[in-house]
Amino acid sequence: MKLTDYIEPEHIILNLEGTDKREVIEELVEHMSEHCDRCDADTIFEAVLKRERDGSTGLEKGVAIPHAKCDAVDRLRIVVGVSKKGVDFEAQDGQPSHLFFLMIAPTNESGPHVQAIAKIVKMIKVPGFREKLLKADRPEKIIDAMERVENGEE
Amino acid sequence: MSNPLGTILLYIDGSESSITAAQFAISMAKSYGSALRVIYVVNENLLSELLKAKVFVQMEKMDYERDLEEDGKRYLNYIVKLAGRKGLNVDTVLRKGVVHEEVAHEADGCAADILVQGELGEVLSLRDSFYEEGERILRKVKCPVLVVRGRDRIERMFEDL
Numbered sequence: 001m002k003l004t005d006y007i008e009p010e011h012i013i014l015n016l017e018g019t020d021k022r023e024v025i026e027e028l029v030e031h032m033s034e035h036c037d038r039c040d041a042d043t044i045f046e047a048v049l050k051r052e053r054d055g056s057t058g059l060e061k062g063v064a065i066p067h068a069k070c071d072a073v074d075r076l077r078i079v080v081g082v083s084k085k086g087v088d089f090e091a092q093d094g095q096p097s098h099l100f101f102l103m104i105a106p107t108n109e110s111g112p113h114v115q116a117i118a119k120i121v122k123m124i125k126v127p128g129f130r131e132k133l134l135k136a137d138r139p140e141k142i143i144d145a146m147e148r149v150e151n152g153e154e
Numbered sequence: 155m156s157n158p159l160g161t162i163l164l165y166i167d168g169s170e171s172s173i174t175a176a177q178f179a180i181s182m183a184k185s186y187g188s189a190l191r192v193i194y195v196v197n198e199n200l201l202s203e204l205l206k207a208k209v210f211v212q213m214e215k216m217d218y219e220r221d222l223e224e225d226g227k228r229y230l231n232y233i234v235k236l237a238g239r240k241g242l243n244v245d246t247v248l249r250k251g252v253v254h255e256e257v258a259h260e261a262d263g264c265a266a267d268i269l270v271q272g273e274l275g276e277v278l279s280l281r282d283s284f285y286e287e288g289e290r291i292l293r294k295v296k297c298p299v300l301v302v303r304g305r306d307r308i309e310r311m312f313e314d315l
Contacts, residue, residue: 001169055211065209092208110221111168118200121207 001112003119004147006078010035012139016083016100024087025049025066028102032079043072044104058091062098062134063124065117069107076105076112080142082134099124099133123149159186163266164244165257165291166194168229171272173236175302177312179270180237180244184315188267190242192233193260194226196250197287223248240315254290261295269299 013031018024025048033041047068051057058064079102086096101120105113123129123146132145164179166172176192183190201218204210210218230246237244249256261269274288292299302308 051214054213055208057209059207059209067209107221110218111225114197114200114204114218114222117209118204121204121209 001115001119002150003078003116003123004143004150006076006116007080007143007146008035009139009143011077011079012142013079013081014136014139014142016081016087018083018087020087021052021089022049024081024083024089024100025052025102028066028079028081028100031081032077032102032104035079036073036077038074039077039104040072043070044068047072047104048102056090056092058089058097059121059124060091060093060095061124061130062086062091062095063101063130064089064091064097064099065101065103065120067101067103067105067113067117069105069110069113071106073104073106076103076109076116078103078116080133082136082142084134099130119150157186157188157267159188159267161264161266162188162190163257163261163264163269163297164190164192164233165269165271166192166229166233167253167272167287168194168225169272170305171302172229173232173272174305174308175270175272176233176236178300178302178308180240180242181308181312181315182270183237183242183244184240190237190244191247191260191264191266192230192244193247193249193257194230195253195256196222196226196248197253198250199252219250223250240312253287254294257291258294258296261297266295266297269295269297271299271301273303274301 018027029045033039047070051068057066081100086098089097136142201215205215226248
């Protein structure tokens with residue numbers, strides 16, 4: 001599976017405005033609902049919050065991968081968000097999170113969901129990748145950076 | 155002389171390319187009178203890595219594992235039906251673990267004469283090759299491996315079978 005097949009420029013928020021975990025999740029979910037067909041924001045929001053209650057998806061080095069399975073989407077949906085100032089997402093290293101990958105998959109489509117999450121985890125380990133996403137001034141630059149890593153050009 | 159393709163082992167992962175590989179393997183088995191065995195492996199290793207990275211919590215990992223197992227059963231049943239349409243019986247194997255190791259183990263266990271698998275990942279960089287299961291299987295198994303490409307042509311061939 002190719003991650004960038006699931007991400008269009010309109011699925012990217014360059015300047016997240018939320019100042020806490022709940023607000024950021026809300027913003028990402030609203031964006032997904034507005035820009036993806038057949039996505040019910042309330043159901044997704046509840047599913048993501050429920051997952052976060054089991055344990056934060058805030059990883060290290062400013063990256064968070066909030067995710068959930070629910071039937072409010074018809075296929076795997078991804079929204080990428082960037083917060084310049086950073087948000088306390090209860091990350092593993094206690095540092096503010098800047099890059100958010102919201103990933104929602106229907107309950108009967110776990111395979112692509114797991115693969116997509118694993119790909120993000122690999123990508124964020126590539127030197128310079130996170131910095132490129134943080135500096136991007138256009139959504140296309142984020143997609144380009146992801147594509148380059150997927151193509152092995154970085 | 156014994157049949158050089160007496161046992162064909164087919165590896166599927168549910169992708170489109172593994173369905174193409176299945177069509178080709180069924181055609182081969184029909185043509186050469188081979189036994190066809192199909193394997194799907196729940197990638198338990200990947201789930202464990204995501205748990206270790208704290209992307210998943212334990213309950214969630216178990217939940218995904220169950221889902222992937224159900225996916226595997228569904229994919230294997232689909233291949234059984236696909237082969238049945240051509241009058242061929244197949245054996246199925248569902249395993250959990252490290253994908254390339256399980257496939258290699260099965261290939262040894264059933265004394266496969268050839269392993270058939272779908273196209274390797276469309277994008278294959280050196281970095282990805284460390285993670286791409288098709289690539290790992292190719293390197294790990296001891297028997298000959300056939301990587302199937304050319305979906306349109308194989309689909310036509312399968313329909314004509």
